[in-house]
Amino acid sequence: MSSPSDPAVGGDAPRGQLWHGRFASGPAAELVEFTESLSYDQRLLFSDIACSKAHVRGLHRAALLSEDELGQILGALDTVEMEYRDGSLGFVASDEDVHTAIERRVTELVGAVGGKLHTGRSRNDQVATAFRHYLLTAIDVTAARVIELAEVLAARADEAGTGPGATYLPGYTHLQQAQPVLLAHHLLAHGWALLRDLDRLADCRRRVDVSPLGAGALAGSSLPLDPAETAAAAGFSATFENSLDATSDRDFVAESLFVLTMIGLHLSRMGEEVVLWTSSEFGFAVLDDAYATGSSMLPQKKNPDIAELARGKSGRLIGDLTGFLATMKSLPLAYNRDLQEDKEPLFDALDTVRLGLGAMAGMYRSIRFDAERMAASADSPYGSATDLAELLVADGLPFRDAHAVVGELVRRSIESTIPLAELVAAEPRLGERGVALLAPGASVRNRATPGSAGPEAVERQRERFEDRLSALRSEWSG
């Protein structure tokens, strides 16, 4: 990259810049340093080349390039791609972004003909096109990772079971024990959130999948180009309707950032739970050694760093999203250089979420759940309080009265330290039927409504989850 002392910058030979014609002298070093995007937009190179190939084929169809010129430019684009892959593509100080660098290198390779590559195109439509093209693949990669994690959760839910001997744990509200739930139910709760993420990715992807190529700088072109044909050749499903909108729209970036942030938030909630569950106070789960870290000072420590970073990195995702929304706010039509700030947050969010999903999948695949600790914690008799109240309701008592009867038994038990079972046995409206509900695992087996935490309901839910997941799997692989 260029540096302020670079002799190629700030001199009086500005031919390297795409826009040199209008300028008598070259750019200041500070301008080059502050405005460049090549250091981070290089990852668009393959997409830019693919879209440039579609563009030059369009120029050829419009008789703006001869067969021979087309062949030369396509060949040069292939060479640039190869040079980038093998690390031999050098950059020069005037390459302000990857698009400039590619055109500069093509022109070095084929001479003056290279100057025809940019016919009927502006970097404004070019950059939006390459960015969308890149993002389509990145969304597919993200979706594959979300599916992988959802599969891991489904497999672990399967293992946790719904039949006799199924693993159950306390369910919490306010982080206070509320009612016991099957572990399968708990894991699938995270799974459904991931399936919604896949829906959101698919919906957002439809709006990414629109080509702005042909919109030019802001108003299209006088040349006989066909944006729809170029869009199809570049692999897009649709073409822009309005050139001002096409070059300045970054809704697709904001939306993608939101969907990625939402995935990150889901990972943060799962991560927080693993942090709690692997603490000695909870003891509900033990991390596999490969997915835990040690302490540099405390020899006994086994730390849940993946889970903590899943939690922590959600902060930067929120920053990526909100920072970009602030950049977009109040921008006048059409392209403004501010829009160059779309790339770093989205690349960061894509990387963060991709790596987070992979690490969480590995961690969840290998974590060991301690079914006994979970059951011991869930079998507090107070977890059955609602079941006792519902037993009274089944006998015709209004729920408010039933609630009060059981609430009083709980209070007396806590105040007197008499076991709840004894008080229940002595309460004529409950008796042995009530005591039976206090048995280990009885409460969770007592849940029956569709979508509830009980065995039959979770069994049906598991099937529905598998069905939905396999539908999504084929949607994303098709």
Ligand code: ARG
């Ligand atoms: N690097 C720029 C970006 O990412 C390319 C567009 C520059 N367009 C312009 N008119 N200066 O947005």
